Amino acid sequence: MLAITNRLLRGRASPTGGESKIAEPPTPKPSPELPLCFMLSHVEPDGPVRLDGVKLSVTEVMGLELDEAKLGAFAGALNACDFSLQLLVRQHPPDLSRLRRKLEAAQPTQLTAQTRAAADSSRRLLKELESRPGVLDRRFYAVCEREHAVELRGVLARAGLSVHPLNDDALRRFVIATALSGTPTDRSHDSESVAEIRRTELIVEGRLQRSLHLSKWLRSLAPGFLQQLMSTGAPMDLSLHLGPIPPAQAARQLEWQKVRFESARSMTLRRGKSLSPEAEIALEDISRLRDDVQRGRERLFNASLSVTLHADDSESLAELTQRASAHFAATLGKLDPLPFRQREGKLATMPLALNSVATWRTLDTSSVARCFPFSPPDLDTRSGALYGIDLRACAPVVYDPWDGTHLNANTAVLARSGSGKSFATKLGVLRGVSRGVVAYVIDPEGEYADLARAAGGRVFSPGVPGQGMNPFVVGQADPEELLQRIGSLRRLVEVMVGERLSAERRAALDHALASYYAQSREHSGFRDFYRFLERDDPEGLAKLLRPFESGSLKHLLSDDGDDLLKHEALATVFDLHLLEPELRPAAAMVCTETVWSAAAQDPKPRLLVVDEVWSIMQHPEGAAFMVSMAKRARKHRLGLQFITQDVQDLLSEDTTRTITGHSGRALLQNAAFKLLLQQDAAAISTVGDAFDLPTDLQRWLLSCPRGDGLLLAQGQRFPIRIEATPEETDLIEWRPGQHTQPNQQNGTPS
Ligand SMILES: Nc1ncnc2c1ncn2[C@@H]1O[C@H](COP(=O)(O)OP(=O)(O)OP(=O)(O)O)[C@@H](O)[C@H]1O
Ligand SMILES: [Mg+2]
Numbered sequence: 001m002l003a004i005t006n007r008l009l010r011g012r013a014s015p016t017g018g019e020s021k022i023a024e025p026p027t028p029k030p031s032p033e034l035p036l037c038f039m040l041s042h043v044e045p046d047g048p049v050r051l052d053g054v055k056l057s058v059t060e061v062m063g064l065e066l067d068e069a070k071l072g073a074f075a076g077a078l079n080a081c082d083f084s085l086q087l088l089v090r091q092h093p094p095d096l097s098r099l100r101r102k103l104e105a106a107q108p109t110q111l112t113a114q115t116r117a118a119a120d121s122s123r124r125l126l127k128e129l130e131s132r133p134g135v136l137d138r139r140f141y142a143v144c145e146r147e148h149a150v151e152l153r154g155v156l157a158r159a160g161l162s163v164h165p166l167n168d169d170a171l172r173r174f175v176i177a178t179a180l181s182g183t184p185t186d187r188s189h190d191s192e193s194v195a196e197i198r199r200t201e202l203i204v205e206g207r208l209q210r211s212l213h214l215s216k217w218l219r220s221l222a223p224g225f226l227q228q229l230m231s232t233g234a235p236m237d238l239s240l241h242l243g244p245i246p247p248a249q250a251a252r253q254l255e256w257q258k259v260r261f262e263s264a265r266s267m268t269l270r271r272g273k274s275l276s277p278e279a280e281i282a283l284e285d286i287s288r289l290r291d292d293v294q295r296g297r298e299r300l301f302n303a304s305l306s307v308t309l310h311a312d313d314s315e316s317l318a319e320l321t322q323r324a325s326a327h328f329a330a331t332l333g334k335l336d337p338l339p340f341r342q343r344e345g346k347l348a349t350m351p352l353a354l355n356s357v358a359t360w361r362t363l364d365t366s367s368v369a370r371c372f373p374f375s376p377p378d379l380d381t382r383s384g385a386l387y388g389i390d391l392r393a394c395a396p397v398v399y400d401p402w403d404g405t406h407l408n409a410n411t412a413v414l415a416r417s418g419s420g421k422s423f424a425t426k427l428g429v430l431r432g433v434s435r436g437v438v439a440y441v442i443d444p445e446g447e448y449a450d451l452a453r454a455a456g457g458r459v460f461s462p463g464v465p466g467q468g469m470n471p472f473v474v475g476q477a478d479p480e481e482l483l484q485r486i487g488s489l490r491r492l493v494e495v496m497v498g499e500r501l502s503a504e505r506r507a508a509l510d511h512a513l514a515s516y517y518a519q520s521r522e523h524s525g526f527r528d529f530y531r532f533l534e535r536d537d538p539e540g541l542a543k544l545l546r547p548f549e550s551g552s553l554k555h556l557l558s559d560d561g562d563d564l565l566k567h568e569a570l571a572t573v574f575d576l577h578l579l580e581p582e583l584r585p586a587a588a589m590v591c592t593e594t595v596w597s598a599a600a601q602d603p604k605p606r607l608l609v610v611d612e613v614w615s616i617m618q619h620p621e622g623a624a625f626m627v628s629m630a631k632r633a634r635k636h637r638l639g640l641q642f643i644t645q646d647v648q649d650l651l652s653e654d655t656t657r658t659i660t661g662h663s664g665r666a667l668l669q670n671a672a673f674k675l676l677l678q679q680d681a682a683a684i685s686t687v688g689d690a691f692d693l694p695t696d697l698q699r700w701l702l703s704c705p706r707g708d709g710l711l712l713a714q715g716q717r718f719p720i721r722i723e724a725t726p727e728e729t730d731l732i733e734w735r736p737g738q739h740t741q742p743n744q745q746n747g748t749p750s
Contacts, residue, residue, distance in 0.1 A: 211345025409639030415677030457571030468558030525559030
């Protein structure tokens with residue numbers, strides 16, 4: 001047993017540092033000591049430096065998902081590596097303390113008590129997730145010598161993976177975490193940690209770590225083999241060291257093996273016996289591999305696999321060890337528990353690019369690519385809000401649609417009726433509002449009004465006297481923006497009049513709008529435009545619009561400036577359920593256009609939910625309007641969230657169906673996030689084709705419980721569970737009359 005005290009550090013190693021110093025107690029020198037136990041000299045801003053002076057660099061890799069195309073690309077990237085490489089996967093309970101602090105800091109002061117209670121409960125849920133059994137944060141890293149870092153990042157990026165070099169504080173946190181166990185957290189760099197090395201385990205800061213080494217490799221490597229090991233839900237670090245064998249040497253090696261097999265075969269045949277099927281297959285494999293190596297399609301690597309398991313007590317550690325060993329034994333592999341060599345085992349799973357266990361096995365590129373465990377929780381960016389729990393990776397799915405790293409902030413929610421679309425959306429609105437994301441909801445069923453009121457927001461009922469909207473405000477729009485607004489308003493007018501305008505009328509309307517805005521942009525409003533139109537109206541457009549000016553629909557539009565912005569509430573709901581169903585599309589467009597004009601004047605993260613989007617999409621002009629809105633939303637930091645249960649209509653390529661042409665698909669193409677909850681049996685094949693889902697996922701989407709679904713983002717699929725706390729559910733659940741009376745502040749109409 002060896003007790004050591006180490007300090008984890010900023011400075012350089014003292015020149016006298018060496019193995020012999022390990023057992024010495026910490027010296028009270030002013031400069032901090034170095035973690036010699038972990039073979040580290042020091043950590044520079046762009047990478048750790050090993051005790052032997054080798055400078056390393058660490059790259060976090062994202063986007064590794066287990067599908068054939070990606071595997072091929074990853075194998076291609078490995079083929080291009082001419083240097084030693086360490087692939088490191090770490091999975092540990094997540095540390096969500098930073099996220100909780102960020103959420104707390106972003107919480108607006110004007111939240112109602114009920115919303116504040118919900119926000120508090122949501123943070124408690126994050127805290128609970130940190131210790132929930134099985135919930136782990138899985139991260140992938142590639143470590144190599146620093147001189148090869150640029151090349152490595154280049155080949156990984158070309159394989160379609162996203163690469164994030166670890167530098168400065170993030171790097172330091174990472175290195176400390178690899179030494180001490182757990183996810184990288186804000187720990188004082190100068191804190192002292194006590195480590196003790198025992199025969200078959202290491203105790204660091206009171207936690208047990210056991211390193212194991214794969215001493216006997218499996219007969220065959222099935223895709224995702226290590227993925228299955230990691231999904232046992234144990235905290236672990238898994239490290240695969242790869243040393244490329246030069247192709248000429250590899251070809252020689254294979255040629256020699258081939259000759260050996262062939263001579264064995266001819267001897268057998270000469271003795272009048274036939275060759276066993278296994279020997280035939282082995283000979284074929286060797287010949288094929290030799291050809292592939294010579295053609296540059298495959299290469300050979302010296303590979304070595306080590307695992308460090310982490311547990312709080314010896315019973316759990318014994319159980320985890322047993323589980324891991326059984327996993328390998330099932331395919332005739334064998335894990336060596338490394339008695340008296342725990343330190344070497346631990347070093348092999350640290351980001352040191354050092355195979356201290358020093359046993360190797362030769363693997364070809366495809367086997368390496370195949371055995372590596374993929375599908376990490378890539379969306380977890382440690383900022384934004386909690387959207388759900390990744391059921392496969394057992395990790396919280398946290399992201400911020402407005403952080404600028406996504407194509408846009410739009411989300412499409414597609415699922416059958418009653419599957420929890422509105423629930424998921426309301427939860428998103430609530431969690432958004434709790435961190436200051438202003439939300440607008442176009443609500444044809446009137447089911448969001450209670451939530452808005454409880455959150456101290458406003459509820460408008462377009463069509464009720466005094467609650468009209470003014471989408472004709474354009475403010476300070478630049479010429480290009482103005483042109484687009486004119487196009488939107490033209491489409492709006494077309495939906496308002498309820499018919500597709502003739503080419504002449506459409507041209508006249510366009511001209512009228514352009515002339516109107518050329519004349520004056522101040523005080524622009526529907527009635528003002530109507531009067532302008534009446535003055536010179538050869539196409540009789542004003543007559544078509546008269547019901548909105550003085551007839552039965554006169555309360556839908558108002559002339560009052562940008563009221564929405566002046567008193568912007570955290571949540572605003574446009575409740576359309578009192579309107580006649582045929583008027584709802586026009587009203588929904590009026591509201592959308594009004595929110596757009598607010599967003600154009602003051603861009604900031606805003607969410608605009610359009611529930612039952614098919615009601616707008618069934619009009620050709622409405623569909624074009626929504627598509628153009630989805631395309632432009634990013635410009636003004638607006639995140640559109642459209643919800644529909646008519647998945648088949650939305651995705652249909654049949655132009656005779658209600659949702660016209662390909663606009664449904666165009667709408668989806670402009671959503672960076674897609675949430676598919678439980679699907680209808682009749683629609684599943686359309687959904688499966690549209691999103692290229694494998695059959696097992698299609699089957700799962702038919703039978704998954706309410707609140708479970710598939711999130712598609714950044715080209716990946718995350719099976720997630722949408723989980724709300726009781727406090728949040730209380731606010732979200734739509735029970736008529738349950739919530740407090742309308743908040744009169746902000747002039748909220750009842
Ligand atoms: N994630 C969830 N957790 C707990 N309960 C849920 C969840 N999702 C949905 N529910 C329950 O299912 C009910 C129906 O969900 P919701 O109203 O969201 O369905 P929907 O898909 O919007 O249906 P519709 O198509 O009819 O609008 C909710 O009132 C809620 O009780
Ligand atoms: Mg609904």
